[in-house]
Amino acid sequence: MALAVIVSVLVLTILSLLRVNVIIAILAAGLTAGVMNGQSIMDSLDLLVSGMGDQASVALSYILLGAFAVAITHSGITSILVGYLLRVLKDMRTFTVLVIASIASLSQNAIPVHIAFIPILIPPLLQLFDRMKLDRRAVASALTFGLKAPYVMLPIGFGLIFHQTIQESMDTNGVTLTIREIAQSLLLPGSGMIVGLLVAVFVTYRKPRELKESEAGHDIRFGESLEKLKSAKFNSKHGFTLVAIVVTLFIQAYYENLVLAALAGLVLMFVFKIVPFRLGDRVVTDGIAMMGTIAFVMLIAGGYANVLTETESVTALVDASSEYIGSSQAFIAFVLLLVGLVVTIGIGSSFATVPILAALFVPICIGAGFSPMATAALIGTAGALGDAGSPASDSTLGPTSGLNADGRHHHIWDTCVPTFLHFNIPLFIFGWLAALML
Template structure:
């Protein structure tokens, strides 16, 4: 049982690197985990399918969000945005990447819309990226940084939810820690992500890169056209965007938010009713893939949970690590990396890891702050780089809108290298320091 997690995640990783469709790779990994734990193929598939329902709401919200993004593109307001950025940031591609990272960071704490902004903001900028010969892997790194680092380090918006998840999981296992303590414990791992971003943007992906040919899967058109003046439909589009953001911020329901935005776009004829089918079709084309990946990732997570595979992995690991804190911290972080790559969600991984980590850490004499560091860092590890994480699927949905960006090699591999390695190093050091 202990090896089921490792082998299944290896299956997922190898198949993904071989450019097998991510959905097929996740299904294969889930079935592998189930069979290795004594389930029949049909039994493993039943567990897999049963878990998919856990992400049904998220999948529907992503599809509706894609339709809303397509409607915004239809309005032409994104063309105005591109023209403005071209004038202001011409030949300043490094600044552009850091601005994108800053905007992405705001989506986690100040205006908590998570990946909702990506299919709206990024596709219209792709032509500009190509003109600048900007390596899209740098943009992927910037987006993933903004989607991840703020919630890891700042207890606001999604960050507050993440820190409260850590707090509740620790309390359930007998260790009390305040939100302030948890925030302090994750500052050093967060600094590691800043280092990873700087290396990616200023060193690894700084050189000019010619755009590749489209793979034929992108949207039918991404507006870049001739110079455009501000018109009334652009005003209605801004109203629709603001309404969507307000509903998401107040009620936290992306389905209602996206529906409200779409309704406003249709009522004010920003998108004619005759183009409704086209808008929904392009929305599904843009975000439908993410929706199905999230569904299958939930199925894989359910197989691992129901078969107690993660618990077996930690128990097997704890029997070999002794009482050396340096070794214990490293092993626990690596376990978190493996589990999160498979499940694809830091938030969902934290309660699982806390139940397993806390007894080991208490026996080894870790402080509450050090335990919070290990749980938070181990949960965050793998979120960058996981084929099934919205921190990688979100950037790909925008950067591959024209079919010129590969999810695995252009998003997952770069973000895995630039964020997971610093997180392990800085998180390991912080756990020993505290």
Template sequence: MLAWAVVVSVLVMAVLSLLRVNVVIALLAAGMTGGLMTGLSLTDTVEMIVKGMGGQASTALSYVLLGAFAVTIAYSGITKILVRNLVSVLKGKGTFLLFVIAGVASLSQNVIPVHIAFIPILIPPLLKLFDDMNLDRRGVASALTFGLKAPYLTIPVGFGLMFHKTIRDAMNSSGASIGLDQIAQAMILPGIGMVVGLIIAILFTYRKPRDPKAMPSDYQAEVAATSEEETESFGVRHALTLVAIVLALVVQLVTDNLILGALTGLVAMFAFYVVPFRKGDQVISDGISMMGTIAFVMLISSGYANVLKETGAVDALVQQTSGAIGDNHYIISFVLLLVGLLITMGIGSSFGTIPILAALYVPICMSVGFSPIATAVLIGTAGALGDAGSPASDSTLGPTSGLNADGKHNHIWDTCVPTFIHFNIPLFIFGWIAANMF
């Protein structure tokens, strides 16, 4: 029963989410299911969920502050100038625009490691452009998720270096010696799988125009206001906004702290009087409205992950499956990747899943003769599987937070399902091939 707790609870979360049940309720239901199946009482399960929520408190606070910072940037009017220029350059070039978005998102992982911080700033002002072009937002979500995942899987710079070091340290502590250069080599083929998924999504699946839904009245008013100010030219407050953005980025890179970076940008916008101080309450309120859901989902997902880890359900699942798959490398690698997919779908974090998987996978892989590089492929790919497509992952919550700013983008059907299909499937196939090549 303990081993099946992960499988059943993840299925509960997936089914409820697909039925359009709010992701917070779906995660709570999954956590309670997992706790009850491992022998906990309902009260103990809830207490364990609440106790584990602290694991993502820093991330949740940073997301709310980033939302508030994004609101101040929009207030400055600089995004209206950006949209006006983009409309003139990219009108009718939907495919090119999607590849540009994927490229910009990729920079957020390695060159300018801000992760999802750019999404609430860049994407909401572009929504009218997407609608004018009849652009399928599922393609935009796929482009964003690709940029949030593929670079850190394959390129050992920025978040990629952190990811590769996490794999190396976790493997070394479990008794398998491996270097960073070998991990970079191991992750090339899984990364190529994600590129294949992106090409299929942009050039084939979501290439056809998709009529936008009718805009809610509050968003119509916002669009009308933007149209009225189309003649606004670049001025001092826009320059000061750029200075605030640079300050936020510098502080984040220097301190390696997203909270301090977002707070610096927010304070700078008030200090430069780009946003009047009297607007402070409204800015924070709008920031919570924009990013509060994603922050709370991250908290609940951390509590759910705590239930799976503390009860030993993850360990039991891996041990039970490994004991029944024999010594065939093709079968073992397939099952281990499938287990990784289930675990990461529930936990929603590839970085947080790696140490768990390494402790379980390394002994199994060493006992059946997998090389250290092949083991790294399995751990890295299994950790990444499910990150795209998971309702609780920031790789899906981030794109949704930007694309649903006007209430016209569904988190599950417009982000999670498309990214699961286009990235987890090729990632699984290419990771399985790579694990059996080395």
């Protein structure tokens, strides 16, 4: 049923905006999609649970990364970084946000660790953000930009995987393009995200923001005073910690397995006695506390995606839309991008959405006279749309996991809403223009 995707995404969005826990919101959306497609509640639940296994590896990697991040923080090496930033950055709020955006961008291409750096880097910086009165929504926007824009525009690291996914999906449906041509087609849509970042940093969240009493949160368990951070010195523990980090990065890049990489790093932290064995339970528990929510959300999001796929809801939505789009390329591009936005907000993954959308978009684009590059721009943009702003996306869950380490950052209102407004809107507009110009 065509309306199933729209209604279920509305359920997910409305419940999330009403501050209902995102796990409950995704469950409700998945059951809604199943029931609207003629499934019983039990059958819908079975589809949802059976699809959760697709994200089991991702969820486990996030848990292990959380524990590894806690172990690194326990070593005190992050204190040196934060102490340096305290001395150098001082009240340079805008520059700080741009630096974070640059570091996040490297995580997709130069050092492809995706969100692995966030629980390591961000929690120790929260005291610095508060002292600078830095709006955490600006930091969330910077992190999401870095997690998304590089893979959209640059065919390196995760970007190469994304562009190859578009290439293979289009080739399967009869349209052949080189990786270079796909990258060129996505430069203009990706530029929209740069505009969104600049608006967020220099306009929307430029002013100082002090936390309210209701945002008191709690102290980070492994936090240190600002005075100690400033006086932190490098020692042998920090050296061994760097070795563990380098080994983790190497394993992740070479074997492309985040579970193995995080586990290796965690084991080395104990082998080098950076973290005493007696604190093993505490480290893992704190890691689960930091990354447990994102892990469960990814599991359930996989189940929701399975419901939409097995019930062919996305296919029905595109088929229904194609009956009313007429022959205007401008209107066709607008509708296809809107479909991509709705689908990706629900599924929460650009990479998983592209093959689904390509199978449906290519015949429509060929019939409407779009060039191959314009078709690639539509598919890539439609797949990327909704990744920012989706409650179930790791591009929003990752930033929240770091910024909410002290309980002072709300996933929906402080991450999803700002990133949706600043990235999806310009990405939609620039993607639409690219489809008409190429």
